[in-house]
Amino acid sequence: MMKNTPDYKKIYRDMIALKYPDKASLCKPILNKSQIQIMDIIRLDEILSENTDTEQIRNNQKLKAYDLKAIRDILQFQKEYGYNNRQLATHFRLSRNTVTRWKKMLENKS
Template sequence: MSTVPDYKKIYWDILNEKYPEKKSRCIPILEKAKLAALDIIKLNEIIFDTDKQTEIFNQRHRMYDEYTISQILVYQEENKLNNSQLARHFKLSRNSITIWKKKYKK
């Protein structure tokens, strides 16, 4: 039995029951073979209206898996961003990016 929530099912249920008008914007994300943490964050942004304080609070409590970290670092390479630019884009700490690069890029 898997301990990871079935995010696709959860978001499909939310969209079908409460936000059918937002479904078309979410379909490209939900049709991916595997959802990364960035996909979950994007779905939340599309579906739920959050104020600035909630966004700041949620940012402080985010955790990224290795797959998502690798996607972020690939995004940096593809878009030729420095650590500061990448940090602003994903609302991350520059220190986190530096640590990830040391740990995952060999």
């Protein structure tokens, strides 16, 4: 059975072509990868949201969803860089409560 996942490369290529053609060169190295991971998607989002209206960023935050692999990648990022929960939350534009909830969730799965 095939898992239905969005074709993020196509989505971001189309979005860049339509709305952000000036940022295409910054996104090209990521989009040229054979497969993009969640951290690549987060980086693309950071590139495209740079200089974007604060209200729009706030609204986009409400629509974000993370799968278990993404959560593990983000928490691994925290370990690699020695970030505390506040720093991690700020870096990825999350709430500190979300980070704490993810840690507890993964603790319970172990």
